[in-house]
Amino acid sequence: GFQVVTEVVTHKLNHIPIFKGDFASLSPKVQRFVAEKAELMNPAGIYICDGSQKEYDDIVDKLVERGVLTPLKAYENNYLCRTDPRDVARVESKTWMVTKDKYDSVCHTPEGVRPIMGQWMSEEQFGVELDARFPGCMAGRPMYVVPYSMGPIGGPLSKIGIELTDSSYVVLCMRTMTRMGQKVLDALGDQDFVRCIHSVGLPRPVKQKVINHWPCNPEKVMIAHRPKEREIWSFGSGYGGNSILGKKCFALRIACNIGRDEGWLAEHMLIMGVTNPEGEEKFIAAAFPSACGKTNLAMLTPTVPGWKVRVVGDDIAWMKFGEDGRLYAINPEAGFFGVAPGTSHKTNAMAMESFQKNSIFTNVAETADGEYFWEGLEKELKEAKGYTDEQLKQLEITNWLGDRWHIGDEGKAAHPNSRFTAPAAQCPTIHPDWEAPQGVPIDAIVFGGRRPEGVPLVFESFSWEHGILVGALVKSETTAAAEFTGKNVMHDPMAMRPFMGYNYGKYLEHWIKLGKAPNKAPKIFHVNWFRETKDHKFLWPGFGDNIRVLDWILRRVSGDDEIAIETAIGYVPKRGTINLDGLPRIDWNELMSIPKPYWEEDIDESRHFLDSQVGSDLPQPIRDELDKLEKRVHSL
Ligand SMILES: C=CCn1c(=O)c2[nH]c(Cc3ccc(NC(C)=O)cc3)nc2n(CCCC)c1=O
Ligand SMILES: [Mn+2]
Numbered sequence: 001g002f003q004v005v006t007e008v009v010t011h012k013l014n015h016i017p018i019f020k021g022d023f024a025s026l027s028p029k030v031q032r033f034v035a036e037k038a039e040l041m042n043p044a045g046i047y048i049c050d051g052s053q054k055e056y057d058d059i060v061d062k063l064v065e066r067g068v069l070t071p072l073k074a075y076e077n078n079y080l081c082r083t084d085p086r087d088v089a090r091v092e093s094k095t096w097m098v099t100k101d102k103y104d105s106v107c108h109t110p111e112g113v114r115p116i117m118g119q120w121m122s123e124e125q126f127g128v129e130l131d132a133r134f135p136g137c138m139a140g141r142p143m144y145v146v147p148y149s150m151g152p153i154g155g156p157l158s159k160i161g162i163e164l165t166d167s168s169y170v171v172l173c174m175r176t177m178t179r180m181g182q183k184v185l186d187a188l189g190d191q192d193f194v195r196c197i198h199s200v201g202l203p204r205p206v207k208q209k210v211i212n213h214w215p216c217n218p219e220k221v222m223i224a225h226r227p228k229e230r231e232i233w234s235f236g237s238g239y240g241g242n243s244i245l246g247k248k249c250f251a252l253r254i255a256c257n258i259g260r261d262e263g264w265l266a267e268h269m270l271i272m273g274v275t276n277p278e279g280e281e282k283f284i285a286a287a288f289p290s291a292c293g294k295t296n297l298a299m300l301t302p303t304v305p306g307w308k309v310r311v312v313g314d315d316i317a318w319m320k321f322g323e324d325g326r327l328y329a330i331n332p333e334a335g336f337f338g339v340a341p342g343t344s345h346k347t348n349a350m351a352m353e354s355f356q357k358n359s360i361f362t363n364v365a366e367t368a369d370g371e372y373f374w375e376g377l378e379k380e381l382k383e384a385k386g387y388t389d390e391q392l393k394q395l396e397i398t399n400w401l402g403d404r405w406h407i408g409d410e411g412k413a414a415h416p417n418s419r420f421t422a423p424a425a426q427c428p429t430i431h432p433d434w435e436a437p438q439g440v441p442i443d444a445i446v447f448g449g450r451r452p453e454g455v456p457l458v459f460e461s462f463s464w465e466h467g468i469l470v471g472a473l474v475k476s477e478t479t480a481a482a483e484f485t486g487k488n489v490m491h492d493p494m495a496m497r498p499f500m501g502y503n504y505g506k507y508l509e510h511w512i513k514l515g516k517a518p519n520k521a522p523k524i525f526h527v528n529w530f531r532e533t534k535d536h537k538f539l540w541p542g543f544g545d546n547i548r549v550l551d552w553i554l555r556r557v558s559g560d561d562e563i564a565i566e567t568a569i570g571y572v573p574k575r576g577t578i579n580l581d582g583l584p585r586i587d588w589n590e591l592m593s594i595p596k597p598y599w600e601e602d603i604d605e606s607r608h609f610l611d612s613q614v615g616s617d618l619p620q621p622i623r624d625e626l627d628k629l630e631k632r633v634h635s636l
Helices: 007-013 028-041 053-065 123-131 168-177 182-188 246-262 294-298 345-354 378-385 389-394 464-472 504-514 543-557 588-592 596-613 620-634
Strands: 018-020 045-048 069-071 076-081 095-098 142-150 159-165 194-199 222-226 231-235 265-267 270-275 281-287 308-313 317-321 327-330 335-339 357-362 365-367 419-423 440-448 458-460 475-478 488-491 523-527 564-566 571-573
Touching: 007 028, 028 142, 028 159, 028 194, 053 069, 053 076, 053 168, 095 123, 123 222, 142 168, 142 182, 142 246, 159 168, 159 182, 159 246, 168 246, 168 335, 168 357, 168 419, 194 246, 222 246, 231 246, 246 265, 246 317, 246 504, 265 504, 270 294, 270 440, 270 543, 281 294, 281 543, 294 335, 294 345, 308 327, 335 345, 345 378, 345 419, 378 389, 440 464, 440 543, 458 543, 464 504, 464 523, 464 620, 504 620, 523 543, 596 620
Parallel strands: 018 045, 045 142, 076 357, 095 222, 159 194, 194 231, 281 440, 440 523
Antiparallel strands: 069 076, 142 159, 222 231, 265 317, 270 281, 270 308, 317 327, 327 440, 335 419, 357 419, 458 523, 458 571, 475 488, 564 571
């Protein structure tokens, strides 16, 4: 144990009791951190988490008693949680990067152009906002001390954080999503750590009505990051991406700053191992905007015999070039926080098998038999119960708002952003090396988006710099998000737009630099599962049949240069080099065409995007790649 608590720390703590744990055994750095923040936020007591199963069970029991969690009695140790309906998703407009210099955080955009990649707040303004929120904000609530490791504890690519939070829901989720507890403190010693402060922002005695036993303060939500200080301050929201700070806030926004300083990449990417019928395995890291089925790809069940897919991670990859010049990736998380609606045995059987126990479901619906329910499960529920369509409609369901609901009724059973929180280790196809401290070697990087028009099923970039441009120009059709009517194709560079931690131009520079010799840059591909015919039919069956595209990608990685033709936008599969056996007729020409008018328009729009959103910060090599692409398209 460490020396006794210094008198300064004792003074700060003196009236605040320690509910659990041995404060004196914390390192001096951790003691000071806890004492300072306790003095600021004035919690009823301090609860130092040990990360044990008993601790988890005790907290679950208390939350069930208080009506925050409902046991889903059809399973073992599965619980349902409903939030305040105002607190259901990340709040990008209230998410800030706080740096001394504005252009460390955002790009030099022309006057009047609102940056869409991150928002900057000055240090002065942050001081004002902090003072308006955090003093005394934990009154009457416990302050949980959550020590956690992103990545296997002690691994060379892993990093440690400590989250202080007044939400016990967050404690439960952090235990599933990260390696959490005493063993992390043991590994930490007196080193530094990422400092995370989270409060639901509703000190007791509470004046306003709390809905669903879910305290929050939507009017005063602020999720602020101080990357230089490796600090995160989150206020007013208990919802996942805003409060489980190890995920988006640490593992992407803070981590990409650490990666820039230390020479590695923190990316919004899945990691999967693909084994061909000859038993050769290669690893793919892939970035997709939301609604592209990223988790479904990571846990793919191949439709072609002899192929095997195993998941290392479904959301975030930390990647660093090793001594051998290969790019190694770890999944810094220990769990899956996936979108529930659309998940079924048909679209993602392995995800379904991952959350049959020890999982938490947030804002999903519940059947009278104590099962989870959401849009996309109708068919398999009907089949499981042997119901007729009529009987299915009679089924008593409680929707995400807690109201009685029936299949076929108005509105949604589950909130579109409702989530399962499940231990990664429970996935039947979790890779045996998913916790290898040094990571797995990445053979291909894949970008993708929902592109109903003009973009072929797959293409390969000509070079690392060209591949970076392909990533920077990722766009995806947004399902009718609140602010837009109908569907738009929106930019989401490398699928990092909501998670950028610093100036995007500098980030592209960092990518360029890391790909140089002696590092062996992986090939970069782009896929589009979502191309449609003129009458809006999908041209590609997708799902398990995507293995056929991964097969082509891996043969290209293995150096097979008979299977591709060079086009203006990159290398595309030569007709007949993608295995279509057993598929209903595929309209290859439509699926693979590169319409000149579409691409000329697309490139103009892309140039406008880069000029307005990256501006003078765009590295010259990327500008050159755009010019070369434009010339090639004009000569189509
Ligand atoms: C590994 C799977 C990736 N993937 C896909 O590859 C995919 N493709 C499509 C489009 C599609 C939808 C339905 C069919 N149905 C039939 C019967 O063809 C086919 C394609 N939807 C897809 N989805 C679901 C997107 C929302 C999250 C999807 O996740
Ligand atoms: Mn994500």
